Amino acid sequence: MSERNAHPRIVPLIAERWSPRSFDASPIPEEDLAVIFEAGGLAPSAFNVQPWRFPYARRENEAAFARFMAPLVEFNQSWAKDAGVLVYVVSEEKSAPYGGEPKPNHSHSFDAGAAWAMLALQAHALGYSAHGMTGLDFAKAAEALNLPEGYRVEAAVAIGRQAPAERLPEGLREREVVSGRKPVGEIAWEGPFPEA
Secondary structure, three states: OOOOOOOOOOOHHHHHOOOOOOEOOOOOOHHHHHHHHHHHHOOOOHHHOOOEEOOEEEOOOHHHHHHHHOOEOHHHHHHHOOOOEEEEEEEEOEEOEOEOOOEEOOOHHHHHHHHHHHHHHHHHHOOOEEEEEOOEOHHHHHHHOOOOOOEEEEEEEEEEOEOOHHHOOHHHHHHOOOOOOOOHHHHOOOOOOOOO
């Protein structure tokens, strides 16, 4: 499948975005990264506490990139090594929206997910691809990030310029296609869940 079959009123940017694994190893200019991260920061969040954080490593900074790559499972390392930037999506678990003592923020992960979606759409709009992944050792990631107490690693994201599938290891090339989506009737309906 080379493109998604979406309703014509869907914003094209949303329908066109997908998560390739083949990257061309080119660097991403700092000014483009700033725009991508700013877009992530424009996501909505409960009480506007903006619990997301985006620590990242650029491929040309070999030591930092290796440190950020190490927590990924071997499968993800096999292709993410060619991304221009490796980002971790981190969320702050507590907040104090009206001052006072910080309390658990029920929606910190939800809000960080919204920020990741905005980031991915902006990357696509600038001609990059972003591939989120949870195939990683989360404890190792927390250590690599020097994660402070009260923060949670949500996912890692590889960002870069898409390259031909031939750059991928043999077993991944045929999987480098746009994925389908469940029909709306399977994900949304009026009323509560049906009785079992």
